[in-house]
Amino acid sequence: MRRGRKSSKKPELGIKLAIWAGQLGYWGAFTPGILNEGRMLGGAETAMIYVSKGLARLGYNVTVFYSHVDKPGVYDGVKWVSAKQYNPHECYDVFISWDGADIFNYYPCAHLKILELQCNHPKVKPQHEIDWYTPKSEWHKGRICQYNENILPEHCYIMPNGVDLARYAKREKRIPGRIVWCSSPDRGLHHLLRMWPRIREQVPEATLHIFYEFEKNFEGRKWAMDYAAQNMWFIKTHLNQPGVTFRGGVGQKTLAREQMQAQLLVYPCDPPIPSEGFCITILECLAAGTPTIISDADCLPELWSQAAAMLPLPINDDEWVATIVQFLRDEKLWKEYSRKGLKLAPTYSWERVVRRWDAFIREKLAEKKA
Structure with missing residues (x-):
């Protein structure tokens, strides 16, 4: 299988970031506007919405690839498209898989690759090229490292959820x-x-x-x-x-x-x-x-x-x-x-959490590009 290439082209608008959420879908089709509607949405999806639009406000060029987008389009500065449109050979500065490791079987092209963790059983394999994991707490970190020997504690960075x-x-x-x-x-x-x-x-x-x-x-x-x-x-x-x-x-x-x-x-x-x-x-x-x-x-x-x-x-x-x-x-x-x-x-405001994401991404991206 062909491995993803490192991107050498600088993004036109801020840091070019892809969020992959093709494995999510328990709550059915939605667009970010669902937060204000009469339907329930899970914690993983809620966090994805707040983090993506928060980073977009900071100048990131964000695209979310979701499994069931009700109405594809741009919401709060974030481009939402179907996961079927994701091309692992299109290069990004940062690639974040939101709570699922299977996409790393296709070697996404990015300088910095992150597996965002909301649940507890990531199917990480030895061949997966993942730079960092972002569990929600120290307990969560210990749990996932105990469960999967391919996840090393020194590659985990605690990234909490937030509240509006x-x-x-x-x-x-x-x-x-x-x-x-x-x-x-x-x-x-x-x-x-x-x-x-x-x-x-x-x-x-x-x-x-x-x-x-x-x-x-x-x-x-x-x-x-x-x-x-x-x-x-x-x-x-x-x-x-x-x-x-x-x-x-x-x-x-x-x-x-x-x-x-x-x-x-x-x-x-x-x-x-x-x-x-x-x-x-x-x-x-x-x-x-x-x-x-x-x-x-x-x-x-x-x-x-x-x-x-x-x-x-x-x-x-x-x-x-x-x-x-x-x-x-x-x-x-x-x-x-x-x-x-x-x-x-x-x-734990989402504003603070997004700033934490921003600082983390910029630091680790600079290290990867050095």
């Missing part, structure tokens, strides 16, 4: 007793639904609103005959409890408003396999000033322990119910953790 603070600038009136769940249901929703009758027994006005796509997740797991499938069946049969409202996937403007109206985010994170490398949901609720109660699974102690109330695994229902009720009843405690979240969230 503008979505949380206008505060909403809180709804007393309102609790939200905004993560994949397989990461611990069964725990919250199991303890829900005990919460309602002590706080009758408590309500739980669940925001996430469920049926597609359920259909993909229900006959697996394992622990994860068992949990999904439990969720399926316990969504109709008193006080529980399943809202499904919603657009990010709607989600931000709901997060600001809520009194708590409760996240007894306990995934079937270690897989929580960042958690944008927690960051969003911190930006909303909404206190969060979380487990100490995966990356959560590393990133969020200074601003969230954290309880240890394994999940102890007595401990969780007592803590949830305390937060619903104790205004002083609630305000303390609300302030903690509002203080931490701005350190």
Whole structure:
């Protein structure tokens, strides 16, 4: 197979950067405008939108090759086209594959090649020519290096996700007793639904609103005959409890408003396999000033322990119910953790994250061209 060539031609407009996202597509066809619509979008896609348009604002010449572009065109200075139009022999200054290594089988032509990591199981092979990997946290870095011996820690650079603070600038009136769940249901929703009758027994006005796509997740797991499938069946049969409202996937403007109206985010994170490398949901609720109660699974102690109330695994229902009720009843405690979240969230603004990307790219690109 012919290997990609090094580009010697300077870009006409800033740094010429390609983002490949041909392996994404779980959420179907979309264009960046979906962020303001009534549809859900995953964290990987959200990050790709914010990083690409942020770099374009800094003068980069950015093209995104996505698997299912609804309406190809230029959005916020970024050219969005179908992944089918990607030509590995067209040279770029920087090539970023967004959460998938298979494209490196075709030896994309670029000075600097980066595998951006959102998930935990990159299929990196010895023959892949990848300069840098960008996991979301130190825990995430350790996980992927442990999983794949072809990924060396010295070639990893921590690149966090971010939050759009503008979505949380206008505060909403809180709804007393309102609790939200905004993560994949397989990461611990069964725990919250199991303890829900005990919460309602002590706080009758408590309500739980669940925001996430469920049926597609359920259909993909229900006959697996394992622990994860068992949990999904439990969720399926316990969504109709008193006080529980399943809202499904919603657009990010709607989600931000709901997060600001809520009194708590409760996240007894306990995934079937270690897989929580960042958690944008927690960051969003911190930006909303909404206190969060979380487990100490995966990356959560590393990133969020200074601003969230954290309880240890394994999940102890007595401990969780007592803590949830305390937060619903104790205004002083609630305000303390609300302030903690509002203080931490701005350190993860998308503006800061994009500047981090910019500094990283310019430094590593200069090293490659030297």
